[in-house]
Amino acid sequence: MVKKSIQILDTTLRDGAQAALVSFTLRDKVKIALMLDELGVDYIEGGWPGSNPKDFEFFKEIKNYSLRKSKIAAFGSTRRKENKPEEDPSLNSIIDADVKVAVIFGKTWPLHVKEVLKTTLEDNLSIISDSIEFLRDHGMEVIFDAEHFYQGFKENPDYATRVVETAWRSRASVVVLADTNGGTPPHEILEITRKVREASSAKLGVHMHNDIGCAVANSLMGVVGGATHVQGTINGIGERTGNADLVQIIPTLVLKMGYRVLEGSESLKKLKEVSTMVYELAGMHPNPYQPYVGDNAFTHKAGVHADAVMKNTRAYEHIDPSLVGNRRRIVISELSGTANLVSYLDRVGIKVEKKEEKLKVALNKIKEMEMRGYSFDIAPESALLVVLKELGLYTRYVNLRYWKVINENGLSLAVVKVNDQIEASEGLGPVHAVDLALRRALSREFPEIQKVTLTDYRVILPGQVKNTESVVRVTIEFTDGNDSWRTEGVSTSVIEASIMALVDGLDYYLQINKKLKPMLTKQTS
Structure with missing residues (x-):
């Protein structure tokens, strides 16, 4: 029996953009939004138009594109206690963004109501109701994020439930229970969400942060407890230790729990590609240990x-x-x-x-x-x-007999003797100079070697090995436009280790393309 559908709201462009050291350009934000639409997410939270010009420009720019499925949502807060809704800057910035969906957050925890907003519990309910009704009267769908909900519920469950009911009666389409400080363990998320589900007819969502490393588990427990709407970010990027990682949540809901999410199996196949692209645009290295999509996951x-x-x-x-x-x-x-x-x-x-x-x-x-x-x-x-x-399947295509590198006064010059060819090259550095010299010499015999380019170069210091001198390990990644491969060299000299890795990389390419591929073609013909 197939279970019900779960809505996904992606907040990579808003909450994810609040991660330390992450700064998306306007072009980045548009590119991610189009990719999320292709993935099939239900809502894309584009940003907070009242907080900065870039987010406001995003809502204007995204109108130049026809989205296939996703709804663009603008984020903001409930009105200030001293403002009427029609005079409130945050609410009006959402209307000015000219989108069909608003996501607004309001206070649930009495601590925040009394000590941050400096108002009464009853006035806070009026603030929530007024704000939602104002946006609804302007024809917008409103998703209400109940900030610090789980902390508020543990302190005053009756009041937290009243906040949910107030938002729902004010015509919010979803009331989202947020673990804003990320400190609630999974068993409490399940217990509290179930209690709210039993006490309220509201459609519930969950929004989890990862401060104790439980954002994904908490999101799943929220669904088990009755939520049918999940918010998170791609790769879990976000404030402090991050948000719930949709890349982990989505396949778990589909493959492990049987829910209908996005566009099913077709969406899942795009997850690694989407994950990789967001890492790249965020200026972050992909996590090789990330469940499902990391390079080491399988x-x-x-x-x-x-x-x-x-x-x-x-x-x-x-x-x-x-x-x-x-x-x-x-x-x-x-x-x-x-x-x-x-x-x-x-x-x-x-x-x-x-x-x-x-x-x-x-x-x-x-x-x-x-x-x-x-x-x-x-x-x-x-x-x-x-x-x-x-195995006796190797043919020596690269025979490096001699090399010398001069690297002084801003000059990097390499001389090599390979396959009885002597070649010299000047490069941007010693490794680049050797690479150019090797290619020039080898391309006379193997012109296809010009297809090969270096895409990554890394030096690691493994330290002392077997009580000998300390060594360096150089890893180089190559591509010919179709395939990629990595080779290594180890030596007490970084230049020698680099040359060993270079020679192995070019050698491997020739072994595959001049010997193994022709041999296999002959066997199958």
Whole structure:
């Protein structure tokens, strides 16, 4: 039996934009809104038009686009206690935003009513009612956020319930119970939400913050308790420790709890893409450990895990990663078994039995290299070169006989002798100079090498390894426009480690494209 639908309100552009170090441009906000509409969210809270010019401009700009499904909502507060609704700046800024939906917050906790608003409990109810009615009379749908609801309920449950009833009788379409300071544990969220559901006929929503790390769990408990409207942000960005992460909530509601959310399975497949884009526009690195969409969410490192997953994915995976736009990864490391190597070989089209003795030899070499500072779960393609050599599938395409780098007085010059070709190049830095010199020399024999570009370069200091000198590990990411791969070098010299990673990266590309792909094409023809 399929359960009822749950509405999703995304507040990435408002509450998410309040995260420290996050500042969306107007163009960013429009891009995210269009992406959220494509995802199929019910409401997009575009910002607080009364608080800053950028948010007000967003509401004007978004009118130039035809949204497929989402409703744009403007955020604001209830009227000030001394103002009539028609004279209130916050309410009028919402009307001036010219949208069909308003989200306004009001006080629920007596502490805030008496000590922040400096008014009486009865006057606060009038403020809430007047504000909602004013916006409703202007033809707007109104969603009322009951700020600090759970703290207010624990102090004075009768008054908190009266706030809900006042907002509902004033024609709010949803009354949202907010855990504004994020300090309520899940069992209390469930208990209180159920009590409100039993006492009121209002349509309930939930808005959770993550101050004790429970925003996602609290949102789900709110739904179990009777809420049918959930607010949150993409990736959980927001004030302090963040908001409830919709990227985790949405698939859990659909796949684990059986609710109808957004556009079902089609929306879920877009989650990783949406998550990645919001991280990029927010200037944040994606969290590799993020449930469902993180790069490590379906990554298997231990040999026992990899072996079991290759036999039956359900052994260590709670869902098929493709359901949320992610993919399975088997990494190679000192914890690996031969099953990890078999999985990587299978990805490049090479079928090898797990019991193959040469695989065990390769695995031992890989483990020895990790003891010297390598980390092949980050750069598996360097490990794959080791495996290809042991299996007799390797051809030496790159033979670097000599290199020298001059890096002084603002000059970065590299000289290399590779495949009996001598080449020199000047670059923006020593690594760039070596890269240019290698490409110039190799492209005479392999012109396709010009397709390869560097997309990431990282230096890590693993420290002392086996009581020897301290080493550096350089990881470089490459792409040819279709595929991406990472290789590594480890040395006491950062330049030498960089050259090792560069050579491995170009070598891997040639192994795949000059040997393995033609060999597989011949086998299948």
